[in-house]
Amino acid sequence: MPGWSFHNGETSASVSTSNLVDVNQLSASDAPALHAELERIGVDQTKPNYALKLESGKSITHNRFVVPEWGNLRFDLHVPEAELKRGRSVLVTLSAADGSPLGVSSSINLTRAKQTRGAYLEDTQRIDYGIQGFETFQFEVPDNLRGKVANLKFEVVGGGTVYLDNVFFKSQHLLFGNPSDARNTTDLDVANRDNYLLEKAQFATAYDDSSKTPKWVSWQMNQKWLGNTSRSNLRFIEDKSIPETWGRIVHEDYTNSDYSRGHMLPSSHRTNSEKDNIATFLLTNVVPQHFDNNDNFRGEIPDNPAWTSFDDLLASNVDTDSKELYVVAGGYESNLNPQRISHRARPSALTQPQILTNKGINIPGWTWKVVLELERPGISPSDVRATNAVSYGILTPNEVEPAHVPTNPNGSVGNNGDFALPVPHPFNALLGLNLPEIPNKAAWRNWQTWKLTVNQIEELTELDFFSNIPDEIEEIIES
Template sequence: MNALHQLLRCGLLLLALAGAAACESAEPAPQDGLVEHLALGNPSGATTDASFPNNYLLVKPQYVVGYSRDQGKPNWVSWHLSADWLGSAARQDDFRPDADLPAGWYQATASSYSGSGFDRGHNCPSADRTRTAADNSATFLMTNMMPQAPRNNQQTWASLEEYCRTLVGQGKELYIMAGSYGRGGTGANGYATTLDQGRITVPAHCWKVVVVLTSGTNDASRVTSATRVIAVDIPNDNGLNASWAQYRTKVDAIEAATGLDVLSEVTPAVQKAIEARVDTGPTN
């Protein structure tokens, strides 16, 4: 276990102990949640130090966010998807501000995107967290949202989300990182660079990296040069093709565009192999 993961485990244990002292009847948060969702790496080295407001780490049991205060949206969101996370909980649709942001920071609200022509686009999807109502509700925090052109969010992006869950149904477990970059997209009302009086940046591109593994343990060490990795870079444009497959790219290209190190916990030799190729596998 590396030093970062050891530190994170210690921090989560302290949080759990504090919560138990405050309310003995409360259900404890999963102590390994952060380690689970960042098993393949922290793409930007985000921390919980509020003096770095544009690389701020938000830890949820359901996913982890690298957040940008000045853009009012995530740089990236990372989560583990396996059959354990899927169940029968209904979609909660309870979009709301995130109380875990530091005091005094801008808070996107449920209405911040209203009338903009852009969807409140999930990074970690609602349908990836249906084990419990609480898990599903967590995906509706506004810190998990990015402004997405409706056709992007509802068709192209949604079809890749559905394909990921199809892979889980085939006995796979996935590590997924998603985010956005650039400035300016074309929504239902035309081109825009910001929302909510300039406080939310409309990205030019939405990206996703999906690492596909057979269910097992010690996941980072099981990523090999033969592991399937799906990477997409999708323009944030309402005129998109509905098929996500045509937007496949190299992880290297996403890293070059964003400055992130997406799979930093994977051994360098394996990273070099899997990040340099474009996926050609099935799409449904």
């Protein structure tokens, strides 16, 4: 493991082979849960995959390095269930190499996550998926260490054995690019409130305080993130990583508006653990969505809108076809007009947008999602080719379906039946296209009706997706 040295009394300053383990070769008796998880997610166990085994009282320190301009510190931990015990922890210390008092320490408690909404913050430093696989943890780096030469130390305190891997700066969810070059700073006098970077273990987002919604949310998706965890039946969660003086959005801010608290990263894309599923309920992962753009049409065929059908497709591409995806989602423009509510709820009522706008929350006119689909996990930006990757996106209207609008203004049924269909394709007015009419609700709910290239969505949003791919390849796959 280049760049690391042990400081535990051993005669050699380098990591000995006894401290490096090939996690693919751990027997079912050594680490039964990890052994089973590697098989479940389809890891190629014929190739070496080394992690560092850290035991109680031992530490490892990285050779001096320059702290990058941005990005949280992140690392992956596996902790066998038998090693969980109150009072045990992994202490992580990032300190200036010149001996000055600059630095930060954080502890990961070797106890099981409580898996409740109220314990969200504390659970970010407890173990959940890490009992069976490698779980990502991270913490923010103070501004006064940026650009400084520093040391990084990991130490097991109070007993126990853990396995450490993938120590990096910057979120894995931003491996292929930071679409708006968002940044996070602890100095609120210079913070960009409309492009404020938040890195979570489960996703990354650029928060826009002017709209009280994310500018974008980005996430990695592979078999590691999928499992059997059900959607958490939770109220949505105030994100306390937003400065309190800005005014944070809470669950009640949406109450009685008749808009859905719309996940950008869907709950269904984080089913590997309760803790990771709960994180999708952070309100920095939410925009107001019309129920017709986000909710199941129970008893109808088809029963899902295009937005959720697309989410299901992506999960299937990972679960069934073993693809790896990098996905970015957000809202575009505004639609602040009261809208008819779906006929299956309160057909004579209208949404109440003023409830949201009075809180400063923007209601997007459209919701978009772009996808980089890799033929297999582990392809780096420099290794992307037109032969091993594709990209595509959708842009869906955040409004009532024409299928739920009576053909006559007084609400009576006209000659065309219950639905105001067919309708001109909205992309014709928005993008200057010449697409055929949308003939029926099945077509309206088909995600392919709303498919666009990544380049088209970039032009609308003024964001730059997957920018870490070499330019000549990026242009080919985004067209």
